[in-house]
Amino acid sequence: MYRKVIFPVDLTHFDQLEKALNIATDLARHFKAELCFLGVTGTAPSPIAHSPSEYAQRLANLAQDHARDTGLVITSKACHSPDPTIDLDKTLLHAIRDLGGDLVVMQTHAPSAVDYIWAGHGDTVAAHSEASVFLVR
Numbered sequence: 001m002y003r004k005v006i007f008p009v010d011l012t013h014f015d016q017l018e019k020a021l022n023i024a025t026d027l028a029r030h031f032k033a034e035l036c037f038l039g040v041t042g043t044a045p046s047p048i049a050h051s052p053s054e055y056a057q058r059l060a061n062l063a064q065d066h067a068r069d070t071g072l073v074i075t076s077k078a079c080h081s082p083d084p085t086i087d088l089d090k091t092l093l094h095a096i097r098d099l100g101g102d103l104v105v106m107q108t109h110a111p112s113a114v115d116y117i118w119a120g121h122g123d124t125v126a127a128h129s130e131a132s133v134f135l136v137r
Contacts, residue, residue: 002031006101009039011048020136024105037063037076052080089124101131108135
């Protein structure tokens with residue numbers, strides 16, 4: 001049913017994505033689908049990476065490690081944005097479409113009053129993506 005599962009990754013909080021990663025892995029295994037780690041980084045140096053190419057390499061290394069551990073086909077795609085805090089949703093939606101993702105498994109936060117003013121990234125992706133979206137709390 002699904003051929004490509006997209007897993008948006010925030011390298012800053014990768015250790016907090018375990019539940020969503022396990023679900024994405026299980027779904028990819030069940031559907032014999034490719035799993036793609038998708039990350040967005042800025043062009044300026046950050047605590048995670050000094051350059052977009054270093055960020056892309058860190059993301060690729062995570063994908064390779066997870067592929068080795070699970071036996072799945074796992075790829076990675078690093079997208080660059082001048083300001084990810086503003087462009088994140090648009091960049092994710094573009095990449096999901098360009099990659100041909102038909103299922104997105106995405107970590108989200110528990111809803112709060114702020115969500116009535118600003119939608120979370122998962123909410124925006126779910127509302128505007130042509131792919132099915134599975135939000136994990």
